[in-house]
Amino acid sequence: MKTTGSKKKILILDKNSRMLSVIDDIMYYGNFDVHLTYDPNAIYDKAKVIHPDLIILDYLLLDMDCALVCQDFKDDEQLRQVPIIVVTAFKSKKAELESYKCDALFVKPLDMELLASRMEYLMAS
Template sequence: MELLSTRKKILVLDKDSRMLPVVDEIMNYGDFDIHILYDANAVYDKARQINPDLIILDYLLLDNDCAMICQDFKANTQLEAIPIIIVTAFNTKKVTADSYKCDALFVKPLDMNVLASRIDYLMAS
């Protein structure tokens, strides 16, 4: 009999490996099964395949609007319950969690204790 993994799954959609330092830090805060994608067009299929407990998006996605990806997830009945965190280096009034329909938005440089706490909270709810 095969044991089921109890590790929480996090799907990370990255652009140009900008999120790798964040992923490395997240690994220090818990035992997660992290899947990193660099192709925004594959994010929905991968999410359906692995059923992640959390999605982390890089704000600067190639040829894709981060807001559109969030809205598409929230409009899909199979994927709508997956919490989404956006990580950005931009600190502007246009970049708000409400406008992106995401569950949390973090501006770099990140406070990893706050991010880890938010990850725990979102995956527990």
């Protein structure tokens, strides 16, 4: 995935370093400005400061309901257009976009080429 102009900003929630391999792969597929937070309670405030082009949440890491976190972003005038990707290990627990109120949902293990393609599409929209 190639980007033109300024680097796209990606904000990733990774409380327990479970997404580090994904972050490495994201950096391999494109030249991004990756911002990482380990605190689920701080992701909204961090997004307000950095104005990301994409947000990636690891569902297992959230101490609160993932749908509520996504809804906070969608309810915010400044952040509602920022696409959100949820990554989950749950294959059977309502793995639907509507359940999480996100723009894309990926079940682990991740197909990085598919994830990269979806990231590119969401950031171009």
